[in-house]
Amino acid sequence: MKYADVIIPLKFRDSITYSVPQELEGKVAVGSLVRVTVVGRAYTAVVLRVKDEPEFDISKIKPIKELINFPPVTQANMDFLRQVASYYMCSLGEVFRFAAPSTVKVLKHQKQKGIPGGGEPPAGQSDSATGSVKASGTDCLEPLGSPGHSADIEPAGLYDRPGHSAVIEPTALPVLSPEQTTAIEHIRSHFTAGRNVLLHGVTGSGKTEIYITLAAECLKKGQNVLYLVPEIAVSRQIQSRLAVHFPDSLLVYHSKQTAPHRREVYSRVASDAEPYIVLGLRSALFLPHDRLGLIIVDEEHDQSYKQTDQAPRYHGRDTALMLGRIQGCPVLLGSATPSFESLYNVRAGRLEYVPLTHRYFEGGGSTVTIVDMPLQRRRNAVKGSFSLPLLKAITTRLERHEQVLVFRSRRAYASAMECPDCGFILRCPSCNIPMSYHKFSHSLSCHWCGYSEPAPAACPQCGKGPMSLLGDGTEKIEEELRTFFPEARIERFDADTTKDKKEESRILKQFSEGKTDILVGTQMISKGFDFKHLTLTAVLKAEAVTSVFDFRADERALQLLLQFMGRAGRRDTPGEMIIQTSRADHPVFRMLRLPEEGDLQALMEERREFGYPPFSRIIRLLLKSQDKEKLDILAKEVSGILVNSGFRDICGPAAPPFEKISGEFVLQFMIKTDRSRNWTQAKERLYSRLRRIPSSEITIDVDPV
């Protein structure tokens, strides 16, 4: 009799031993996907090891139900999932559960009834469900799961795929400019030297042509390509371009697709019969890739790359670098506005830097005007939310039948306090993060460390007052515009008006067809849209963009505003961006007008000074409970665990800017650690202690965004 230890897609279970039925002996191997039951529930699991003797009582061991007819998990796939589990402090089972196509996840909620020896069939239930569960079980792919006991896993004997000899000749490659050609040559030589590359190119500089050319080279060599984009809207745009060049080898993969489609892509990737290029969102990293020749991470700065709603709470860019290391393939990060993390890695010598400066389309380009609002107010040149220079600029565009985009920062959970005269924003003295205003107690508090102080009557900086709240919505702006420009066709694009998907696409269609004169919108509008007649972008209360409750606020603001700049005047019409702000001297706005290395340094230095990433690393713990007292007890327990695990720089427990999540009370800890410290060990220690606390009450987020 043979026995097999398998991993089940459950959070806190270690591997479980099953017996191998005689007819499956010799067929069940390490890496095989098998069907097993745990307390009457059917799971797809992966075999960790096969052995002759079990460690405990044979009478308690149940048999493996069946062997799933599917390519086994490879060594590299296994290594990748294990590294993700270890880095992001979750169990291997959780990573496996996530890696599976969605179709089969439903199965684990079904009771497998009446199979002899298969758990405990509830009395009085018929056996009729058995057939359907078994039938769908044979072709379902839900992999595995286990706790993070990675040391137990024996890598030896894992299945190695036979591989393919096919090569793909792309049709009609893009024609490259001299600058693109030079950039490609640099990228190639870095790749040859085993280095990853950050490609920095402004909007419209032609990064996509470079991606396509490099991808084609891989497919030609019989290697596979993974092309990641942050959002579905971006994916749709790129998809049509890639389909032209790679009609037969393009596979698209993201969570909004149907389960059968995802399963088919999973199958094709697993079988690895022909070279493929997968275009996908971050979850495409978890396909069972092999023979990867290139990983592209486009818009690498985009925070949508971070998974926040479920474990593993991974970052697509960082995980791509991990996958690249395991697969031994180069990673190309691309962005018009690189993340501080990537710029830091360039400086630290971990990434090579290749810039693209010219625009692919001749002409275009935007000029930037900063309007100093306190100054305008003193001149009596402000009407409602608008300065006279901005109103004049809008009038001119309307006369020329050009389009205007008015942008207002998304409403936050809570509001920061600002001085309307000097633009001073109240920040936490130790965390440097804007404090949020609480109406009830008329106080300000920091959601990182919990520091609190009464709201001041006058501005602490200039002595004038009263302070005002940063928080007017897009609705008021729309109303004002209607009174200033009664003839204009005005629409609003924000969370309220786009609840209905049809309405959302209608508003965008109207605007791109030139049927709307002024569009008022929030962040939602910054991505994936190309408006041909848009020549003026106005940003109102721009300081609000830099004042979200987050240490990355400046970086985000810069990325967002540059994106908006890229929207206006893209092809043959020059565009203008007008920024209204009470902080005209802020480095972010200065940089938009005249980018200088020194300004970027200044923003980075501020991060270093307060010990924020990329100069440190952060782990965020979110504790929740319906019972406030229980939550406080839990917070005390976690505090103790943190100190005992050797972490020194602990912020919290503090209430996040949203104090309740779906009716539950929440508290958070922010744990900072030095980059030089061995944090892998510290994390392991911490995780093994936190695992003893019931899973639903605590969420671990490594490198939160």
Ligand SMILES: [Zn+2]
């Ligand atoms: Zn002031």
Ligand SMILES: [Zn+2]
């Ligand atoms: Zn603080």
